[in-house]
Amino acid sequence: AQRVTQPEKLLSVFKGAPVELKCNYSYSGSPELFWYVQYSRQRLQLLLRHISRESIKGFTADLNKGETSFHLKKPFAQEEDSAMYYCALNFGNEKLTFGTGTRLTIIP
Amino acid sequence: DAMVIQNPRYQVTQFGKPVTLSCSQTLNHNVMYWYQQKSSQAPKLLFHYYDKDFNNEADTPDNFQSRRPNTSFCFLDIRSPGLGDAAMYLCATSRVWTGRRSNEQFFGPGTRLTVL
Numbered sequence: 419a420q421r422v423t424q425p426e427k428l429l430s431v432f433k434g435a436p437v438e439l440k441c442n443y444s445y446s447g448s449p450e451l452f453w454y455v456q457y458s459r460q461r462l463q464l465l466l467r468h469i470s471r472e473s474i475k476g477f478t479a480d481l482n483k484g485e486t487s488f489h490l491k492k493p494f495a496q497e498e499d500s501a502m503y504y505c506a507l508n509f510g511n512e513k514l515t516f517g518t519g520t521r522l523t524i525i526p
Numbered sequence: 527d528a529m530v531i532q533n534p535r536y537q538v539t540q541f542g543k544p545v546t547l548s549c550s551q552t553l554n555h556n557v558m559y560w561y562q563q564k565s566s567q568a569p570k571l572l573f574h575y576y577d578k579d580f581n582n583e584a585d586t587p588d589n590f591q592s593r594r595p596n597t598s599f600c601f602l603d604i605r606s607p608g609l610g611d612a613a614m615y616l617c618a619t620s621r622v623w624t625g626r627r628s629n630e631q632f633f634g635p636g637t638r639l640t641v642l
Contacts (some may be wrong), residue, residue: 427566452630462618463633464631467630504569512557512574512576512620513574514631516569519568
């Protein structure tokens, strides 16, 4: 079955500490993976996608096909990073399947 | 700014009373999606329109219907809302074409539905 798993519902990190939000998937094909973010009282928006290989707001994510993971990382957390983060997977069509999300709280 | 607009932002209805939520977009995207999101859960796709073609998810209840009269507008109709239908409803759009079937989805702010 095609599935996206985010094992942590809540994650608290001190400001300036490294952040890693975990995402694992199960899919036998070639996935396309995304990270979406929802800041307080704002709409859900794309943070980054694996095919772009870019860094957005200091976040990066590498697709590891061997471990079927797409973890989101940032070396130094900032208070404005507090938000809800969703990993999403495209299974070769125009639809996305979302993980259950991780609420990240940055402690000042 | 090009965007996805949802109206109303908050909707209160009575048990069993039909309700319609609306979504419009100025992005000229060919695909429009409706998601249901309950508290602390992932957005769950209800259905989507790929151009004029309607695509229903297998587990979407018959109580939920959708209309897309033109490229810019899409409606979600709940024929007989139950207490379990109280949720945030998200509309999203995307530009998709043959050879590029996955792309960024742009979300509206959502409509929070309360069922009394």
